[in-house]
Amino acid sequence: MKKLSVKVTRKHINKGMRYNSQCCPIALALKEQIKLNDKEYWLVVGDEASVCIKTGKISYSIKRIKQYYLPLAAQIFINTFDRGKSVKPITFELIG
Secondary structure (H helix, E strand, O other): OOEEEEEEOHHHHHHOOOOOOOOOHHHHHHHHHHOOOOOOEEEEEOOOOEEEEEEOOOHHHOEEEEEEEOOHHHHHHHHHHHOOOOOOOEEEEEEO
16 A cells, blocks of 8 residues: 655645635645646545545546545544634645
8 A cells, every 4th residue: 555645834724725625735735745737637635534536627527536534633634724723734644
């Protein structure tokens, strides 16, 4: 199994959007790290406590190509961020 270390910085937190699974701090950090082409792939964080990388431009042609489950620390981070509370930078590993 491959491991992916995710480092969410203060920059990602400041630019992140609450209740937005594609623009939360974790999504921003992942997009930066794995350099997805936004025209072909998109990333969703929080769907069933997971990260999904999908391809397809319209809803009926979307295919999930990779899914990682978020560790508890990352789930708590998202929940705290979405409630408007202060969060600190975090590093965690995704295994897939």
